[in-house]
Structure formats: C-alpha cells, structure tokens
Amino acid sequence: MTTAQPLIQARGLVKRFDGFTAVDAIDVAVRAGEAFGFLGPNGAGKSSTMRMIGCVSPPSGGELRILGMDPVRDGPAIRARLGVCPQLDTLDPELTVRENLITYARYFGIPRRVARLRAAELLDFVQLSERADSKVEPLSGGMKRRLTIARALVNEPEIVLLDEPTTGLDPQARHLVWERLFQLKQQGVTLVLTTHYMDEAEQLCDRLVVMDGGRIVAEGSPRVLIEQHSTREVVELRFAGESQEPFASKLDQLGERVEVLPDRVLLYVPDGDAAVAEVTALGLHPINVLVRRSGLEDVFLHLTGRTLID
Amino acid sequence: MVALVLPRLMDVSAASRRSASVAERNVSALKSIYWLLLVSGFVEPLLYLFSIGVGVGALVGDLTLPGGAVVSYAAFVAPAMLASSAMTGSFAETTFNFFGKMKYMKLYDGVIATPVQPFEIALGELAWAMLRGSAYSGAFLVVMVVMDLTTAARAAVAFPAAVLVGFTFGAIGMTIATFMRSWQDFDVLASAQFVLFLFSGTFVPAQAYPTLLRWLVEVTPLYRAVHLIRGITVGGGGWTWLLDIGYLLVVLAIGLFIASRRMSRLLYR
Numbered sequence: 001m002t003t004a005q006p007l008i009q010a011r012g013l014v015k016r017f018d019g020f021t022a023v024d025a026i027d028v029a030v031r032a033g034e035a036f037g038f039l040g041p042n043g044a045g046k047s048s049t050m051r052m053i054g055c056v057s058p059p060s061g062g063e064l065r066i067l068g069m070d071p072v073r074d075g076p077a078i079r080a081r082l083g084v085c086p087q088l089d090t091l092d093p094e095l096t097v098r099e100n101l102i103t104y105a106r107y108f109g110i111p112r113r114v115a116r117l118r119a120a121e122l123l124d125f126v127q128l129s130e131r132a133d134s135k136v137e138p139l140s141g142g143m144k145r146r147l148t149i150a151r152a153l154v155n156e157p158e159i160v161l162l163d164e165p166t167t168g169l170d171p172q173a174r175h176l177v178w179e180r181l182f183q184l185k186q187q188g189v190t191l192v193l194t195t196h197y198m199d200e201a202e203q204l205c206d207r208l209v210v211m212d213g214g215r216i217v218a219e220g221s222p223r224v225l226i227e228q229h230s231t232r233e234v235v236e237l238r239f240a241g242e243s244q245e246p247f248a249s250k251l252d253q254l255g256e257r258v259e260v261l262p263d264r265v266l267l268y269v270p271d272g273d274a275a276v277a278e279v280t281a282l283g284l285h286p287i288n289v290l291v292r293r294s295g296l297e298d299v300f301l302h303l304t305g306r307t308l309i310d
Numbered sequence: 311m312v313a314l315v316l317p318r319l320m321d322v323s324a325a326s327r328r329s330a331s332v333a334e335r336n337v338s339a340l341k342s343i344y345w346l347l348l349v350s351g352f353v354e355p356l357l358y359l360f361s362i363g364v365g366v367g368a369l370v371g372d373l374t375l376p377g378g379a380v381v382s383y384a385a386f387v388a389p390a391m392l393a394s395s396a397m398t399g400s401f402a403e404t405t406f407n408f409f410g411k412m413k414y415m416k417l418y419d420g421v422i423a424t425p426v427q428p429f430e431i432a433l434g435e436l437a438w439a440m441l442r443g444s445a446y447s448g449a450f451l452v453v454m455v456v457m458d459l460t461t462a463a464r465a466a467v468a469f470p471a472a473v474l475v476g477f478t479f480g481a482i483g484m485t486i487a488t489f490m491r492s493w494q495d496f497d498v499l500a501s502a503q504f505v506l507f508l509f510s511g512t513f514v515p516a517q518a519y520p521t522l523l524r525w526l527v528e529v530t531p532l533y534r535a536v537h538l539i540r541g542i543t544v545g546g547g548g549w550t551w552l553l554d555i556g557y558l559l560v561v562l563a564i565g566l567f568i569a570s571r572r573m574s575r576l577l578y579r
Contacts, residue, residue: 076425090420
C-alpha cells in the first residue's frame, strides 16, 4: 500500500471563517478501499474538512489533492467520482423518493434510462422500494438518511463521504445503515466518514483520526489507538454524594490513571476485577460498579480531557 | 460578461447539459396545483387589457404615436401588457421560487455536490423561467392577433422579443433573490415591480412626463422592453429597437454574471 497514491491527500489543510479557524493545518491521507474516520465532538472541524474534500468549500490554506486533482480547479471532475451524504439531508421535497434519485442521477449526466434502473436497484439496496412513489417529507429520519445514502451512490462513486451518517437515528435504523455501509466497503468503495459515536468508529473504520479544536490529536486504527492511549480495562465507579472528587483522590494509587466525571470515576487498569477488589479493600463502597474494556471514548477523554458528547 | 465566465467552463457542452438537468428537475416537480399558478399569470395581463385597454380606451379614443402612427388605445396598451407579463412570469420563478429553493429547501446545497456548478444552476433556472415567461407571451400574442391589435406577422416577430424580455428579467430577478434576506423583502420587491408596471410607458407615452422623469423612466428595463415590443406590434420605432435589444442583452449578461457570482459565494462556504 505504500507505493499506491492516496485518493485523498491533505497537507497543512486550513479552513478559516471570518477570523475563526475551523480546521487548523491538518495532514490526512486516505488510501483506496479503506474506511477512514474523522472522530471528534461537535465543532472539532470534521464537517468543514468534509466539505473541503467534497469540493464545495475552498480551502483557506495548505494543500489538498483528491483523486490526484485540485478541488478548486477540477471541482466538477472530482465531484463526478464522489458520493456525498451531507450532515443534513438535502433531499428535494417537491419530488418523490424515486424522482429524487433519478433527478440526482441526471445532474451527473447519467441517461434517464440508466438512472431509472439504478434508482430501482438502490431503493432495493436501502430497503425503500415500497416507498418509491411517496413524497420525501412523511418519511422517518432513518428512511430519509437511507435515501440520502442511496442518492450518494447514484453515480457509482469511488469515494463516499458520509458526514455523521447515523446521528439522530434510533438503534435499529443505525444498524441498518451500518450494514449497508459495510457492504459498500466489501465492494471496494472507499468510505470517509465523520462521527462522534465511538461504536460507529469502531464498527466501520479501518483507520481514523481524532480531531479536537480543528487539529488532529491522534491517528491510527481503533485497536492501535486504544492500545497506545488507554489501558486494557476500565472500571467505572459511582459513589453516593454530591461530588465524586473526594473518593477519586483516594484511588490515586490504583491503576495507571483516574478520570473524574460529574457522575462517576473512571479507573484505568490492566485488570478490572482485581482493581475492584482493591477498591473494596480500601474501605470504599461505590453504589455502582462496571468493569469494561477500553474504547475510543477513553482514548478521546485521555487526549483532550473531555467527553465526546457533552 | 458571459464571455468572461465561459472560458472558465472547461467544456461548454457539458455545462449546457448540466444546466439542462437543472431545468429538467423543475419539469419533474410540476404538479397539478402549479398549472393553476401558470394560468393566473396569463389571466392577469388579460384583465388589464380588457379593463383599461378596452374599457378606459373607449374614453381615451385613438392615440398619435411620436412616429406619426395613429393607433387605438387598446393596441397601445397591449404590447406593454405583453412585456410586463413576460416580466411577471420570469420574476415569479426567479425571485420567489428561486429564493425558496436556495434558502429554505436547501436544494442547491445538494446540487453543488454533483458536477453541476452555480453558474449552471443559474442558467438552468433561467431557462426554466424563460419557458414559463414564453408560455405567457405566446398565449397573449394569440389573443392580440384575434382582437386585431396586431398582425400575425408582427406577432411572430414580437415572440422572440418577448422571450428576450423574459430572459433579461429572469436574470435581474435571480440577482435580486441572492440579496434577499427573508420573505419580508419580497413586499419591497412587489412594490417596486408595481411602480415599474405603472410608469414604464405602459398606460401613457413617456413623452407625457416632465423631462427629468421621462429620462428616468426611459432607462428602466421595463420601459425598454415595452418600447421594443410596441415598436414591433404597432410599428414606427425606427432604428431604436437596436438600442432596446442591446440594452436588454447587456442587462441579461450582467444579471447572470452577478447572480452566479453571488450563488458561488453563498453556496461554496
């Protein structure tokens, strides 16, 4: 893979809005066929980055190449090979579900006959065939999202950009979307997605960058990131009382690290059960104990000192 | 201005194909309720023609135009109604509907993620607006011929002129729409449009106004449009129709240029 040219290459990429720096000199390289994630809280600069990659937002500085081309000069040529699922659905409310797909295909210059066939296939793929002739407005959030994903695939793109593909969806709807995205990946489509859900990043991404305040604070596969920035296990303790702080100070010697959240204390340790025994031995009695494996949430907490969803 | 923009489009045929896809979207969105709106746009100038052209015309009698030709008042008013209905038709599409699509439906945020560019969106919407304006104009010209307010041959020449008028006002409307902040701004636009409608040599020759006001009237786009079409349907305009066409073409090019620039700025954030 080292010899292959990355499909997306950013060096020192910057986006500024009226003095505010949304993206602050990031370096990113996305290779063909991988699922690449931008993980971070709201306002981290994920969407601004995605819009620049989608060639609908000119970079304020740095270098950006997509499919070997310049997004400002070659916008139409690049966009012809991208599929975009924006954060907010931009479906056409005056058209039916099917017409949305056919009309969108026409923007890519796809012949109407081909567009009809593809619309039917895609509606089947996202399980919306039964709603083909319905208007967009009465669809549920999950259905709209699936339609937007289908729309992003209408030009058979090489890269699909998904900005928070499952935000606001119920668990069942999320799993359906994940299934479909996984299928796309299996077909060799390069996926680039943003999310503030850890489980989503862990499920879908081969590699990801953690963004905070417009910068990249870590990069790697979910597994490597967890190994590098967290312990194997985490013990979550909840103590009775106004503040968790006084209890936390007594736990300092246990484990590698202690994080205090408003409602619980996180204890980073190699062995969770052994740590729980030590807590009890100290004469502390939390009202709630949970031992779990470390996740990306812990990586983020360690790197930024904040939780992902406030 | 168009000549400045065009070289930036790498492939003109691809660009026009993409513009056509934008117009095509509007055909798909056509629904039965919309036809009612289309009909109302045609009926309005017809009501003015009957009430004022024919009704008030009976009191006014015949008019002697600056060129010396003597025409009935209805024949004088009819071409002005044609020009203003071409304006109304393309304005409706390029101001109100265009603004709604851009600001509220966020339609173009989806479109710009495809190879279609803002200039092509503007051109496509304009082509669609022109179709609507032309439909009004064609129907109105048929009525004029039937009422003996012009000849069939003159009407055939007036049609492309009316199409140009529709195009120009579409470009103006689209430019205005990119500056609109909310629906309230449309009240101001409606007032401005009505003032234009009343004073653009529509019901009285501009020569009837004091010199200064007359000059002011004569530089408005609707006056030039009325002047052009009246010159064709009743005759006797001399060479000044060239001036009218030149004026409308320049305004069209400037409008299209500004509208696509503004759209780029609004959409490519």
